[in-house]
Amino acid sequence: MxxxxxxxxxxxxxxxxxxxxxxxxxxxxxxxxxxxxxxxxxxxxxxxxxxxxxxxxxxxxxxxxxxxxxxxxxxxxxxxxxxxxxxxxxxxxxxxxxxxxxxxxxxxxxxxxxxxxxxxxxxxxxxxxxxxERFFSLGADDFDTTTVPRGTAAGDGGTAEVELDGETHTVAWPPATPLLDVLLAAGVDAPFSCREGACSACTCRVVAGEVKMLRNDVLDDQDITEGYVLACQALPLTDRVEITYS
Ligand code: FES
CATH class of the missing domain: 3.40.50.80 (Nucleotide-binding domain of ferredoxin-NADP reductase (FNR) module)
Structure with missing residues (x-):
């Protein structure tokens, strides 16, 4: 090759x-x-x-x-x-x-x-x-690291309300953009490491609403039942999702 x-x-x-x-x-x-x-x-x-x-x-x-x-x-x-x-x-x-x-x-x-x-x-x-590159879901100019991920325009997708380090952030969440990308684009200092669903550094918990994960190599069934998800792999399934990192 x-x-x-x-x-x-x-x-x-x-x-x-x-x-x-x-x-x-x-x-x-x-x-x-x-x-x-x-x-x-x-x-x-x-x-x-x-x-x-x-x-x-x-x-x-x-x-x-x-x-x-x-x-x-x-x-x-x-x-x-x-x-x-x-x-x-x-x-x-x-x-x-x-x-x-x-x-x-x-x-x-x-x-x-x-x-x-x-x-x-x-x-x-x-x-x-x-x-x-910090973002895996890139915008019109893939080489502009300040670009907000594709589809964050108003009306395109739902909303995530995210509680992290005692602060609550409300961000637009396009349906095809992982939560982590959305948060980083919004300037939220969300934790991550591998960005591949393999390390759990980005683990957070769904409090309300539903998400799906593109990949998950670390969370078990019990974790998922309790609402834990990997932000780097999480896509929204409902218009409004509440997330906590605590
Ligand atoms: S950053 Fe490693 S699983 Fe999300």
Whole structure:
């Protein structure tokens, strides 16, 4: 899978060239990020997509189709831990070296983002050219980290009333946006770590209303019966949902 850059990807970056790095076991915007980059400019895009093994690569066919549709602008490189080992700083630096002149956008688990940032910095990339994506549900400009997630316009979805650290926050909650994304976009300092439904750092409890989870690797049936949910995976099923982190 993947491969080293061909002659159509010279090392000297052009304006608008971008390096994207996504690490996944959950639901990162693996398609929307390159799609947005391709649609929003004329630069070339390299996507390094890190997964545990080949069976973990979601949207593989879609990415291949996207790359085939933009043969001179999009290159998808796959990093499989089963073959290449963990993406350490040194290993990443070796792979990313040809692309360090590009503006870089990284999303995925925190350790991966740390390693990519360190790797790029070790290659001389200035910090202001490295962007860590906080949101997995991205807006019209996927590279604007201040963008509120898609669908937060009034009338699109319901409302979440969230109690956290003694404060109550009321935020619009679009039906396809995880609660954590909504809260972070609203400036609420909600806890999280993996953003993949695998660590429980974002656990909160539904007090009223209903939600569903896209993924859940940590909460058991008893937890769910008691109303606990993972904010990073929670989508609303009712117009109004009350949540508490206490
Ligand atoms: S942040 Fe890890 S399960 Fe939500």
């Amino acid at each position: 993947g491969g080293r850059p061909a002659a159509t990807y010279p090392r000297a970056p052009r304006a608008g060239d971008r390096l994207l790095v996504a690490g996944a076991r959950g639901n990162p915007p693996v398609l929307s990020i390159p799609n947005s980059a391709l649609a929003g400019g004329r630069g070339r895009v390299v996507l390094l997509y890190a997964n545990r093994d080949e069976s973990s690569v979601v949207l593989r066919d879609e990415l291949r189709t996207l790359a085939e549709g933009h043969p001179h602008r999009l290159l998808v490189l796959h990093w499989l831990e089963s073959l290449q080992g963990l993406p350490t700083v040194d290993r990443l630096a070796a792979v990313l070296a040809p692309y360090t002149g590009r503006e870089a956008f990284v999303c995925g688990p925190e350790p991966l983002m740390d390693a990519v940032e360190q790797a790029l910095r070790s290659l001389g990339a200035p910090g202001d050219r490295i962007h860590r």
